[in-house]
Amino acid sequence: MTAPLPISLHVNGERVDAQVLPRVNLADFLREQLKLTGTHVGCEHGVCGACTVRVDGEIVRSCLMLAVQTQGASVETIEGLSDSGEIADLQAAFRDRNALQCGFCTPGMLIAAQDLLKQEAEPDRERIREHLAGNYCRCTGYQAIIDAVEVTAQARRGQKP
Amino acid sequence: MSSSPANKQTLSELDRPNSYIGKVVPRPNLERLMQGRGLYVSDMELPRMAHVVFVRSPHAHAKIISIDASAAKRMPSVTAVVTGEELASVITPWIGVLSHLKGLKSAPQSAIAIDRVCWQGEAVAAVVASSRAAAEDAAEAVAVQYKELEAVTDMRTALDPQTPVIHPSLGDNLAFERNLDAGAVDAAFAGSDEIVEADFVFGRHTGVTLEPRAVVADWNAAEARLTIYQGTQAPHMVQNLAALHLGLEESQVRVVCKDVGGSFGIKVHIYADEMATYALSKLLRRPIKFVADRVESFNTDIHARDHRCKGRIGVKRDGTIMAFEIDDLTGIGPYSMYPRTSAIEANQVVNLIGGPYATKNYRARARVVYQNKNVMCQYRAVGHPIACSVTEGLVDLAAAKIGLDPVEIRRRNLIADDAYPCASPSGLRFELLSHHAAMNKLMTMMNYDGLRAEQAVLRKKKIHRGIGIASFIEVTNPSAAFYGVGGAKISSQDGVAVRLDAQGAVICQTSITEQGQGSESLTAQIVGSVLGVSMGRVRVILGDTDQTPYGGGTWASRGAGIGGEAALQAAKILRKNILDVAAAILQSSPSELDIANNAVVNATDGAPRIELRELARIVYFRPDTLPPGVQPELMATRHFVPREYPFAFTNGVQASWLEVDTDTGFVKLLKHWVVEDCGTLINPQLVDEQIRGGVVQGLGAALFEKCIYDERGQLTNANMADYLVPMSGEMPDIDVGHVVSPTLESELGAKGAGEAGTAGAAAAVANAVNDALKPFSATITEIPLTPQVILTALKRI
Numbered sequence: 001m002t003a004p005l006p007i008s009l010h011v012n013g014e015r016v017d018a019q020v021l022p023r024v025n026l027a028d029f030l031r032e033q034l035k036l037t038g039t040h041v042g043c044e045h046g047v048c049g050a051c052t053v054r055v056d057g058e059i060v061r062s063c064l065m066l067a068v069q070t071q072g073a074s075v076e077t078i079e080g081l082s083d084s085g086e087i088a089d090l091q092a093a094f095r096d097r098n099a100l101q102c103g104f105c106t107p108g109m110l111i112a113a114q115d116l117l118k119q120e121a122e123p124d125r126e127r128i129r130e131h132l133a134g135n136y137c138r139c140t141g142y143q144a145i146i147d148a149v150e151v152t153a154q155a156r157r158g159q160k161p
Numbered sequence: 162m163s164s165s166p167a168n169k170q171t172l173s174e175l176d177r178p179n180s181y182i183g184k185v186v187p188r189p190n191l192e193r194l195m196q197g198r199g200l201y202v203s204d205m206e207l208p209r210m211a212h213v214v215f216v217r218s219p220h221a222h223a224k225i226i227s228i229d230a231s232a233a234k235r236m237p238s239v240t241a242v243v244t245g246e247e248l249a250s251v252i253t254p255w256i257g258v259l260s261h262l263k264g265l266k267s268a269p270q271s272a273i274a275i276d277r278v279c280w281q282g283e284a285v286a287a288v289v290a291s292s293r294a295a296a297e298d299a300a301e302a303v304a305v306q307y308k309e310l311e312a313v314t315d316m317r318t319a320l321d322p323q324t325p326v327i328h329p330s331l332g333d334n335l336a337f338e339r340n341l342d343a344g345a346v347d348a349a350f351a352g353s354d355e356i357v358e359a360d361f362v363f364g365r366h367t368g369v370t371l372e373p374r375a376v377v378a379d380w381n382a383a384e385a386r387l388t389i390y391q392g393t394q395a396p397h398m399v400q401n402l403a404a405l406h407l408g409l410e411e412s413q414v415r416v417v418c419k420d421v422g423g424s425f426g427i428k429v430h431i432y433a434d435e436m437a438t439y440a441l442s443k444l445l446r447r448p449i450k451f452v453a454d455r456v457e458s459f460n461t462d463i464h465a466r467d468h469r470c471k472g473r474i475g476v477k478r479d480g481t482i483m484a485f486e487i488d489d490l491t492g493i494g495p496y497s498m499y500p501r502t503s504a505i506e507a508n509q510v511v512n513l514i515g516g517p518y519a520t521k522n523y524r525a526r527a528r529v530v531y532q533n534k535n536v537m538c539q540y541r542a543v544g545h546p547i548a549c550s551v552t553e554g555l556v557d558l559a560a561a562k563i564g565l566d567p568v569e570i571r572r573r574n575l576i577a578d579d580a581y582p583c584a585s586p587s588g589l590r591f592e593l594l595s596h597h598a599a600m601n602k603l604m605t606m607m608n609y610d611g612l613r614a615e616q617a618v619l620r621k622k623k624i625h626r627g628i629g630i631a632s633f634i635e636v637t638n639p640s641a642a643f644y645g646v647g648g649a650k651i652s653s654q655d656g657v658a659v660r661l662d663a664q665g666a667v668i669c670q671t672s673i674t675e676q677g678q679g680s681e682s683l684t685a686q687i688v689g690s691v692l693g694v695s696m697g698r699v700r701v702i703l704g705d706t707d708q709t710p711y712g713g714g715t716w717a718s719r720g721a722g723i724g725g726e727a728a729l730q731a732a733k734i735l736r737k738n739i740l741d742v743a744a745a746i747l748q749s750s751p752s753e754l755d756i757a758n759n760a761v762v763n764a765t766d767g768a769p770r771i772e773l774r775e776l777a778r779i780v781y782f783r784p785d786t787l788p789p790g791v792q793p794e795l796m797a798t799r800h801f802v803p804r805e806y807p808f809a810f811t812n813g814v815q816a817s818w819l820e821v822d823t824d825t826g827f828v829k830l831l832k833h834w835v836v837e838d839c840g841t842l843i844n845p846q847l848v849d850e851q852i853r854g855g856v857v858q859g860l861g862a863a864l865f866e867k868c869i870y871d872e873r874g875q876l877t878n879a880n881m882a883d884y885l886v887p888m889s890g891e892m893p894d895i896d897v898g899h900v901v902s903p904t905l906e907s908e909l910g911a912k913g914a915g916e917a918g919t920a921g922a923a924a925a926v927a928n929a930v931n932d933a934l935k936p937f938s939a940t941i942t943e944i945p946l947t948p949q950v951i952l953t954a955l956k957r958i
Contacts, residue, residue, distance in 0.1 A: 021294075023294075024294075031204070032292075036197070037197070037200075037201075037204035038196065038197015038198065038199075039197070040201075040203075040371070040372070040422070041203070042371045042372065042373075042422075042455070042881075043455045043880070043881045044454060044455055045455065045880060045881065045882065047880075047881035047882050048371060048881055050371055077197065078196065078197035079196065079197050079198070082195070082196035082197065082198075091192075091195045091196070094191070094195055095187045095188075095191045095192070095195065096187060098187070098188065098191075098679075098846050098847060098850050100191060100194060100195065100677070101423075101676075101677030101678065101679075101850065101854060102194075102370075102371070102372070102420070102421060102422050102423045102424075102676055102677035103191070103194025103195070103199055103420065103422075103677065104201065104370075104371040104372045104422030104423060105371050106194055106195055107195075107197045110195065125894075128889075129889045129890050129892070130889075130890055132889045132890075133888045133889050133890035133891075134888070135888075135889070136369075136371060136881070136886060136888060137371070137889075138368075138369060138370060138371055138423050138425065138854075138858070138886070139423060139677050139854045140850060140853065140854050140857075141850075141853035141854045141855075141856055141857035141887075141892060141895060141918075142857065142887075142888075142889040142892050143853055143892070143894055143895055144850055144853070145889070146889065146894075
């Protein structure tokens with residue numbers, strides 16, 4: 001263990017200056033220091049996807065990234081994506097399709113799904129299943145989630161000229 | 162049945178134009194979960210809260226020679242290091258037995274091991290520090306000296322005379338044995354044209370809730386009161402047991418259950434480390450938080466299944482099933498789990514084998530043995546997947562032997578839809594099931610004949626696809642027959658309190674709990690429907706022993722059927738009370754009035770008379786304007802428990818369509834169908850999603866999930882990279898259909914649906930794999946169906 005290091009970054013658009021121990025991962029930093037508890041910790045070894053957040057536009061497993069690595073970065077969590085309205089349509093589709101039960105995987109699932117929808121306009125079900133294959137959900141059996149993402153993709157295409 | 166006339170009357174009430182019953186409406190609690198604004202126990206922090214980390218045994222069976230915590234205690238931020246012996250001053254041990262499971266025996270279990278550890282992962286010391294990281298650092302500095310003892314790991318030799326007895330005081334390693342002999346089994350086998358036998362093997366697996374078990378225990382010494390924040394399915398059960406073992410009155414314990422990150426039966430038990438956390442809070446006089454990490458979850462969350470079951474079926478050439486016989490063996494770890502015991506699963510297997518079929522001839526033996534592995538206990542669909550896989554596997558083998566189509570043999574043997582009420586050879590009483598209607602519906606949904614034709618064409622191209630069918634029954638709505646009669650203080654009744662608030666909205670407190678099934682939604686749907694109040698104006702409170710009526714909680718597919726009925730009855734009383742007040746205010750009579758769209762209206766033409774908001778204003782703020790003698794009661798409470806039938810059985814049938822790659826042994830699931838009958842559907846979408854989620858847990862068991870122990874009792878795959886769970890990429894789409902046979906035991910008519918998916922999914926997949934492998938004359942009766950298992954059966958490896 002060594003002494004805390006200063007970091008400076010943006011979280012959900014807000015400037016954050018903090019002292020962090022070098023060993024603290026991003027998930028614990030968000031949850032314990034910034035109290036952003038929407039980022040969930042399921043396995044702590046990069047398999048379950050519950051801790052998925054966006055760092056400089058890319059989705060990452062925040063349990064596999066050290067907080068000190070986010071120096072100068074822009075981190076976005078489920079709280080930020082919800083407040084900005086960026087995923088409001090996706091969330092509405094999840095609600096209409098009951099694409100969550102216990103909800104513990106949902107923040108990570110939404111962020112991973114939004115990542116796909118930003119990259120691809122017309123993902124088919126197979127592609128959606130593939131993109132979300134790193135996010136574990138024990139409750140739903142996935143079908144409702146796939147449906148919700150598919151419906152959102154279709155709706156977004158419809159909105160385009 | 163006596164409730165039949167009332168049933169009709171209420172169904173019409175629930176069928177009113179604005180009823181939410183049978184409708185797809187979004188769950189009220191989704192928004193906070195989707196925005197990351199839920200409150201799971203793992204999110205909680207309290208002032209002065211410290212974190213506990215447990216030092217856990219690396220050995221499956223060992224004597225604890227010494228524990229040296231001196232170095233750990235000197236480390237930064239460490240509050241205390243507590244051993245089992247030290248903790249025993251505040252908490253008593255327990256024994257996981259129930260009196261109705263005759264002969265079940267177990268040994269006293271302590272919150273933290275004393276003198277000896279009996280499985281790899283058992284806690285030997287607690288390290289409390291200001292942060293979890295600091296506690297983990299210190300845990301590494303606790304020096305424990307062990308003397309390793311011989312570990313009992315193989316259930317097949319656990320009862321051999323040369324095998325060490327884990328608990329000498331018990332005399333042997335046999336926890337429980339049940340024998341059943343119904344009908345004339347020997348004569349039935351003697352009269353059979355063919356007899357088929359098989360050994361069925363089920364992997365040990367576990368629930369893998371995405372949020373691990375988590376507790377914050379807060380002993381307030383000044384109030385002499387313990388508040389337990391825990392992700393539990395049964396808050397009143399936790400209250401009872403925490404009080405009992407800490408020497409408190411139940412009134413001194415409050416259990417609060419906020420959002421729960423998955424349960425599936427994993428969180429319906431009391432774990433030793435949870436008991437230790439309550440005790441540490443009392444001992445150290447401050448809030449203590451315990452959140453299991455993933456490795457601890459694999460090593461200490463209850464495991465399930467792990468059965469070896471010999472099965473035998475006798476059949477006539479015309480397809481008549483003459484008899485079933487089984488000999489089941491299961492290893493449950495070193496203790497029977499508390500308080501529900503670890504004999505229930507084997508007991509259920511005995512109860513359920515052959516359940517869908519008409520034969521009366523059935524013999525069974527089940528033995529439950531101790532071993533030095535993690536504890537086993539009830540996980541979603543307790544016993545059902547074993548019973549269904551054995552039964553349906555045997556039926557398919559029998560069909561193959563006499564050259565009958567798998568669907569046809571079932572049609573000739575499933576209990577007739579007009580044969581109810583009736584009972585099974587094991588004594589299960591069926592009120593009304595619909596096996597044939599369900600099978601007919603399934604055939605249409607899946608286009609069975611078309612699939613068979615497609616299968617034949619593909620087989621010529623060396624593409625090996627299979628169809629697997631599995632009929633099943635499911636135990637739901639359990640009465641006191643499950644646990645109460647055995648002496649456990651686990652309530653089988655539930656209560657709901659409903660009140661009209663001062664603005665005419667409704668507040669509803671229920672003793673069932675929510676872990677994502679939709680308890681909150683179904684309660685609001687029922688209450689809103691009966692009261693004529695829009696769902697947005699119904700607020701549901703659950704998961705708090707200080708705030709809700711007393712009840713069992715949510716497990717064993719009981720929330721909708723039991724808690725839902727209590728909600729219905731409470732709302733009916735409140736409705737009557739509201740109409741009485743309205744009649745007094747309006748100088749009308751209650752029979753001339755109704756409630757719709759948040760207002761009292763004329764029963765005849767629906768014309769609005771007074772809004773509930775206005776009625777509430779008068780009642781709460783201007784009671785002086787009410788006629789003399791009128792004392793409104795705008796709160797009503799009702800409880801419910803089934804009394805006529807010990808369990809409300811449901812039924813259904815599943816089908817799997819899959820492809821086996823005979824070169825690699827990989828199975829690709831192409832499609833899955835379920836038809837089930839849970840009686841009244843309160844919210845069809847929620848039912849379907851329960852079914853789908855349940856199916857996928859069953860598919861995990863069928864193909865991937867297994868806790869792999871070595872011969873020394875070491876769990877070798879205790880992480881999510883090595884223990885495989887179903888992910889979205891491998892899962893098929895699942896079509897769900899329904900037959901509706903309401904139970905007449907309640908006015909609501911709802912039975913449970915939470916476990917039907919898990920009950921039959923693995924059986925359908927196993928039968929489909931065997932169907933696909935027919936050209937190779939390979940039969941597999943083992944799950945998970947890993948590539949290794951399949952290639953071995955194909956003699957490719």
